[in-house]
Ligand SMILES: NC(=O)C1=CN([C@@H]2O[C@H](COP(=O)(O)OP(=O)(O)OC[C@H]3O[C@@H](n4cnc5c(N)ncnc54)[C@H](OP(=O)(O)O)[C@@H]3O)[C@@H](O)[C@H]2O)C=CC1
């Protein structure tokens with residue numbers, strides 16, 4: 210296929226690998242290269258034919274990449290990489306530190322506008338698809354309550370945050386929903402639930418040699434925007450156990466809007482996900498939004514966008530006429 214969308218990946222971890230695989234499933238796209246902070250010779254891709262470059266070389270590729278997909282961690286990587294890449298490329302990222310999204314939006318909007326690029330931030334499933342469903346629920350059922358539950362599963366954002374704590378060599382975080390809270394919601398009680406009522410968080414951590422376990426535990430459980438508002442447990446394990454027992458990354462969850470319409474009828478809207486691989490699903494969302502960003506850029510649009518700003522049809526490889534014929 211000629212005129213394929215030329216995509217770059219910055220950051221090659223779980224999500225970067227998932228984006229590589231998702232691009233391979235997209236005949237209208239071509240992966241130009243992967244950019245990493247590590248020595249390119251030490252980064253093994255799924256497809257050995259795709260080149261790996263040092264992240265220091267990204268400026269050489271501004272005319273060769275239509276959309277750059279940032280796959281770094283939201284806690285530390287994207288706050289630095291996002292504003293920089295916004296000045297060079299059309300970008301898609303999965304920034305998911307919910308409490309800081311307004312500030313992050315502003316930090317990428319200015320460089321994107323000044324350089325004439327589109328920057329789609331906070332794509333994925335939450336934020337992302339769940340955000341869209343929370344919006345739809347509130348718009349359609351103005352009288353009601355919205356609830357979001359995740360897991361049991363591995364949160365990549367929280368796992369990334371754990372791995373950034375000084376003294377941590379490796380780690381993962383599982384999110385576990387309260388069955389009691391879910392039952393109260395599903396029974397139509399419209400309960401008022403606090404953050405701590407809905408989920409607990411469980412971390413499995415490998416310590417660096419000589420690290421202080423109590424200091425690491427405190428740094429995790431008190432971490433603002435990630436763990437401070439939850440009951441969090443930290444287990445210390447060895448590296449072999451982490452590799453043997455915590456390599457899979459399933460996840461999922463659901464958004465429910467429960468409310469009443471104008472003649473007092475009960476209505477429930479629900480959107481749910483069951484994910485065999487959190488990173489691969491998230492990556493597939495990013496790649497679909499990369500298609501939309503490329504189209505918006507070609508239409509002359511610029512600046513920061515969220516999933517609320519993107520018409521769903523732009524995500525599809527099908528033409529508007531095909532979509533009207535097949536999906537309406
Ligand atoms: N919005 C949403 O719904 C979702 C968002 N996310 C976001 O995705 C982010 C990335 O998650 P994930 O891919 O699991 O994070 P990883 O820890 O796997 O990767 C983060 C970065 O770390 C570096 N890295 C990866 N592996 C290694 C290694 N072996 N040695 C040294 N550095 C390494 C890579 O950068 P480099 O190549 O430059 O070294 C990579 O980009 C999360 O922080 C989260 O915020 C995830 C899921 C859902």
Ligand SMILES: N[C@@H](C[C@H]1CC(C(=O)O)=NO1)C(=O)O
Nearest residue numbers: 305335336359364365366384
């Ligand atoms: N952003 C999340 C995606 C979902 C999962 C989640 C959680 O378990 O807290 N919150 O949002 C991730 O990084 O996995």
